[in-house]
């Protein structure tokens with residue numbers, strides 16, 4: 192930190208990384224030879240540069256991708272170029288798990304040890320890597336590489352997973368799943384030699400979408416049926432018919448169809464989508480800028496459906512966002528994409544460029560007077576940035592800390608302007624609603640949960656992957672569809688909704704997978720996670736990992752969550768290490784009381800749900816007795 196204040200200087204490579212993104216500085220900058228001073232502010236344009244603060248995350252990404260870490264000198268240069276105080280740059284950079292502020296080799300394998308991978312041998316994989324390459328975080332391969340443990344990488348259907356990143360002038364990223372120690376080591380060697388191979392797509396598709404090609408699919412219908420990089424293939428499969436129809440209908444009619452469909456958001460909070468779009472449309476005459484933000488952060492452990500859609504059908508998201516832009520009067524859309532999704536980033540940026548080149552994005556879309564364009568912003572490893580207002584702060588170049596609501600995003604969202612924020616799956620449902628009509632869409636499912644839903648099956652299930660089923664099927668139906676219980680074949684528990692969700696027992700498999708059905712048993716669908724654990728799994732370890740996750744991911748802004756997540760983890764650690772096992776009624780009461788305090792007094796959903804999975808498990812099983 193001192194270095195920031197005393198003016199550490201950037202290397203020429205660090206400067207080049209920043210300049211490549213921001214353009215060369217106008218004048219008055221003499222490379223690394225000068226210290227930061229007030230004169231530089233004038234040279235770089237003061238106020239005008241401060242308006243570029245939203246470039247902070249992209250610039251930090253650029254430095255990290257080129258060098259492998261962010262030095263104090265690089266930070267200072269970024270601060271100067273964007274006219275943001277060095278301490279602020281440090282504060283933002285240190286918020287995000289993907290940024291390293293201490294020296295690190297350029298090649299890193301991030302090995303997931305989160306719950307889905309834990310159930311599929313992550314601990315064993317980490318032990319083997321330790322014996323082959325040395326302890327996590329230590330340099331290996333002559334100091335050119337390292338490996339480290341990571342939170343969920345969103346590839347749970349192919350667990351255990353690892354992501355290798357190689358910094359340099361042409362940075363590379365590559366996911367390996369399923370991963371074994373030899374595979375990780377071999378990728379590290381390839382990356383050090385400058386030849387990290389691309390992912391084999393076909394194999395991944397078979398493993399990720401077991402229903403691919405099935406005629407009953409709606410949301411997943413195009414996946415695997417064409418080249419995801421081809422706009423022609425997308426159009427051949429009905430792509431852009433919905434946008435044409437929406438343009439014919441006009442924004443008011445599109446919103447009417449959405450309301451009639453009774454589509455509820457698929458990001459976890461289940462808010463009516465039509466109501467959000469309508470709220471923006473009503474403000475159209477006020478002359479403020481409107482934004483559509485696609486929440487593609489997908490950091491809930493066990494969730495991977497949005498990744499599969501973005502990798503397998505990227506044009507659908509582009510078209511879905513364009514319809515949302517039309518219906519809400521927005522001129523600009525942002526996709527806030529999980530930082531750990533390199534293939535989705537590549538596919539989406541290609542789709543955006545191809546759509547732009549074909550007149551399907553930009554000015555006067557299809558010659559119909561609609562102006563709308565999309566930009567991708569990559570997250571940097573902070574679960575809390577999936578919370579919609581934290582996400583806005585992140586795009587704006589601040590720490591991803593949630594804002595108090597109200598005002599709601601539809602009133603003052605991104606850049607304080609009216610904003611629609613929707614999940615990837617929600618936005619692609621919009622295409623189906625325009626195609627079929629809202630009333631027809633609402634006939635599928637139940638009265639309160641309409642349409643089809645994507646579920647992320649992982650853990651001990653025979654055929655893990657993303658599944659699409661109409662609302663109303665039971666958990667048992669879904670597990671049967673996925674081939675039944677895997678592993679030992681004896682089911683111990685199912686985690687519904689992710690780390691922020693609820694454990695249910697084998698006695699509860701007849702719960703209907705609807706918003707109301709899960710609510711009736713005190714559970715939640717959340718982001719569609721269905722993670723199975725067989726009877727070989729030590730559930731204490733799973734609970735400890737969940738508690739550790741929340742402790743790490745709390746943004747620390749409010750006390751109940753900041754303190755509660757730490758204490759919850761500490762109590763569980765104490766109970767799990769006690770020999771022989773045994774807990775007192777006071778300890779169990781303490782866990783419940785802490786959960787209640789977090790639920791009642793936390794600002795955002797992270798604190799409010801941080802004890803949900805833990806408490807649900809302790810209610811069903813005597814794990815510490």
Ligand SMILES: Cc1cc2nc3c(=O)[nH]c(=O)nc-3n(C[C@H](O)[C@H](O)[C@H](O)COP(=O)(O)O)c2cc1C
Nearest residue numbers: 456457458460486489490577578579613614617796
């Ligand atoms: C801690 C936290 C993490 C979240 N992560 C995500 C996420 O990764 N993706 C998502 O769509 N919604 C996420 N949400 C919910 C969003 O705040 C928001 O409700 C959602 O993006 C709205 O889109 P929808 O109406 O289409 O569901 C998260 C909420 C919280 C509290």
Ligand code: SF4
Nearest residue numbers: 746748749752795798
């Ligand atoms: S509840 Fe937790 S994550 Fe949410 S604002 Fe408070 S401290 Fe941050």
